Amino acid sequence: MTAPAYNKPLLDVRGLTIEIETRRGPAVIVDGINLTVGKGETVGVVGESGCGKSLTMLSLVRLLPNKIKVRGGTAVFDGRDLLQMSKSELRQVRGGKIGFVFQDPMTSLNPVMRIGDQLCEPLIYHRDMKKADARKRAIELLKLVGIPGPEQRIDAYPHELSGGMRQRVMIAIGLACDPELLIADEPTTALDVTIQAQIVDLVKELRRKLGMSVVWITHDLALIAGLVDRVAVLYAGTVVEDAPVGELFKRPTHPYTRGLLASIPKLSDERASRLSSIGGTPPEPGRRPKGCPFAPRCGLAEPICHEHVPALLSFAEEPRHRVACFVAQRQMMEAA
Amino acid sequence: MAPANLTAFVDEDPPVSLWRDAWHRLFRNKLAVAGLVIVIFLALVAMFGPWLTPYDFLTQNLEVRNQAPSLAHLFGTDDLGRDVLSRVIYGTRTAFVVAIVVTTVAVAIGVALGAIAGYYGGLLDRTIMWFTDMTMSVPNLLLVVVINASLKTPVTAWMEAQYQATLNPFYRQTVWVDFLLVFGSMALISWPPYARLVRAQVLSIRGRPYVTAARALGLTNRLIIMRYIVPNAVGPLIVSVSAGLGTAMVLESAFSFLGVGVNPPTPSWGNMISDGLRVWQHYPHLLAAPAAVLGLATVAFSFLGDGLNDALNPRGSK
Ligand SMILES: Nc1ncnc2c1ncn2[C@@H]1O[C@H](COP(=O)(O)OP(=O)(O)OP(=O)(O)O)[C@@H](O)[C@H]1O
Ligand code: SF4
Ligand SMILES: [Mg+2]
Numbered sequence: 109m110t111a112p113a114y115n116k117p118l119l120d121v122r123g124l125t126i127e128i129e130t131r132r133g134p135a136v137i138v139d140g141i142n143l144t145v146g147k148g149e150t151v152g153v154v155g156e157s158g159c160g161k162s163l164t165m166l167s168l169v170r171l172l173p174n175k176i177k178v179r180g181g182t183a184v185f186d187g188r189d190l191l192q193m194s195k196s197e198l199r200q201v202r203g204g205k206i207g208f209v210f211q212d213p214m215t216s217l218n219p220v221m222r223i224g225d226q227l228c229e230p231l232i233y234h235r236d237m238k239k240a241d242a243r244k245r246a247i248e249l250l251k252l253v254g255i256p257g258p259e260q261r262i263d264a265y266p267h268e269l270s271g272g273m274r275q276r277v278m279i280a281i282g283l284a285c286d287p288e289l290l291i292a293d294e295p296t297t298a299l300d301v302t303i304q305a306q307i308v309d310l311v312k313e314l315r316r317k318l319g320m321s322v323v324w325i326t327h328d329l330a331l332i333a334g335l336v337d338r339v340a341v342l343y344a345g346t347v348v349e350d351a352p353v354g355e356l357f358k359r360p361t362h363p364y365t366r367g368l369l370a371s372i373p374k375l376s377d378e379r380a381s382r383l384s385s386i387g388g389t390p391p392e393p394g395r396r397p398k399g400c401p402f403a404p405r406c407g408l409a410e411p412i413c414h415e416h417v418p419a420l421l422s423f424a425e426e427p428r429h430r431v432a433c434f435v436a437q438r439q440m441m442e443a444a
Numbered sequence: 445m446a447p448a449n450l451t452a453f454v455d456e457d458p459p460v461s462l463w464r465d466a467w468h469r470l471f472r473n474k475l476a477v478a479g480l481v482i483v484i485f486l487a488l489v490a491m492f493g494p495w496l497t498p499y500d501f502l503t504q505n506l507e508v509r510n511q512a513p514s515l516a517h518l519f520g521t522d523d524l525g526r527d528v529l530s531r532v533i534y535g536t537r538t539a540f541v542v543a544i545v546v547t548t549v550a551v552a553i554g555v556a557l558g559a560i561a562g563y564y565g566g567l568l569d570r571t572i573m574w575f576t577d578m579t580m581s582v583p584n585l586l587l588v589v590v591i592n593a594s595l596k597t598p599v600t601a602w603m604e605a606q607y608q609a610t611l612n613p614f615y616r617q618t619v620w621v622d623f624l625l626v627f628g629s630m631a632l633i634s635w636p637p638y639a640r641l642v643r644a645q646v647l648s649i650r651g652r653p654y655v656t657a658a659r660a661l662g663l664t665n666r667l668i669i670m671r672y673i674v675p676n677a678v679g680p681l682i683v684s685v686s687a688g689l690g691t692a693m694v695l696e697s698a699f700s701f702l703g704v705g706v707n708p709p710t711p712s713w714g715n716m717i718s719d720g721l722r723v724w725q726h727y728p729h730l731l732a733a734p735a736a737v738l739g740l741a742t743v744a745f746s747f748l749g750d751g752l753n754d755a756l757n758p759r760g761s762k
Contacts, residue, residue, distance in 0.1 A: 203663070208660040210653055210657055233663060
């Protein structure tokens, strides 16, 4: 596969900071995330539960829950800052230019609406389609995401479909208006292992056909290894490593990434629990350490790690590989 | 490449439809079915009343005053010789008209205010809830009496003045003033529970993933409220509407009984009971007929409401 040109990214998030209001005052949840997604690129965002993956994505279309606010940063999409644009512009982006697929297909579809109507809604709203045309397009979309008998299924209610089917419907809804960017927030977590692989294959296929950019959020690095072009590893609301997928598997550098990779269960490995090799838990919002957020759990931590926050810096020989770790950066310098 | 996505799908057993399921549960409940049958029967009586009544409900026949039930007059006659059965049938019409109009208005107000308060939250929510609590804190009867006392005379006087000025017979139909005041005052005191119920529902539904998903699709708030939130709040609302219809009938009778509701000669169970009460030692049928029908209606709505509650909230029942 030839890598698409990434000179002008489709989405360029810089210094995105998100806070939650607590009784003890505001607490930082996402701390200055930098993330780019090129046109046609597929980026995996990986990190433990609670590290801020979902909130980061929701903040892009300004759908944060009450009490959680963006404190700073920019998110330029197609030349416009999503965090500043007007409500009406934003509504055109939601669903029209950025499509979402959510984690839980059981609860992310409206239980009292036929799936066809849920599919037609964005078409009628964003594309000004007539009801009949929207229905035709909806059947096409269901066919596209591999739902057998779309002419009948279109009139089904969500509870009449299996989990995997529902997730396909969600993907069809996300893709309804040909978005330039599809954000899939752990779309397979709630599904059986075999169905997970089917969904990954489906998105791979769709991306090839439709050429949209994809952000795929997961905590399962192994699952998306064959799908994504690039991986950004998130820890406690910051990007700690960012590299093309092959490079990351060949040369994982940040101690947290290494822990993630080591904890991918081998076939012979009985311990299926994720991240079992990294002791401890991520910091709670409001109790972030002063220096490197990973320091309390890091085996390589040095005094400087507890004092200063490492910046995300590029490798000399592979500028697309960036890491935020003092020790790794020093080793890079020494190797150079 | 062969579409990998078309490979074998194992469809889990799809559960039966939510509503069909609810119907099944409702029909298994004997009391609820009995309630439903009675409610439907009374509704039909109300609807087709004019074709069912053996006599005109207003026609007085002084030769057959205060007769006990007989074949000619199944429920007997009253002190003016009017057929009690015909009056009870018209009373059913009154009860249903009042209950349906009042409940419709109350539900419309309650759903709109409750949905807005729950969805938007913040100051709007606090204002609406303050208003709701305030309305709820006023004693029902007091409010109705005050409305009647303060509005009835001026409105009737105004109607009379209009009639004198225009000679339009419409203004002589004071029945409508009666009804409007009854509808208005009862709707005013009936909407707050619906607003609270819907608000609580909306608060819980608002945070559900499918609502976030709908917002992520860029749909407007209006569309989201109407198609994603309100329909999902409908189950508990149906239960409370069924109970509310029964309550409204009882309220109408109670107010009419006390003389602040529907006034004679328009028949209402309440004012018939009130009339019957004065002579019940001599002519018990005058009290028994309307009281029995009122009791039947109340019990039927209450059984139906309970049955709906169990059918629509399977987890809440045992
Ligand atoms: N509605 C909310 N109210 C309060 N705190 C929240 C809320 N949503 C998220 N958080 C907190 O924000 C942090 C980041 O949450 P987020 O949902 O972005 O994590 P995530 O990386 O998507 O995790 P997961 O893999 O479990 O989906 C968590 O610590 C969580 O406790
Ligand atoms: S900066 Fe220090 S504490 Fe942080 S990951 Fe690197 S070595 Fe560990
Ligand atoms: Mg999440």
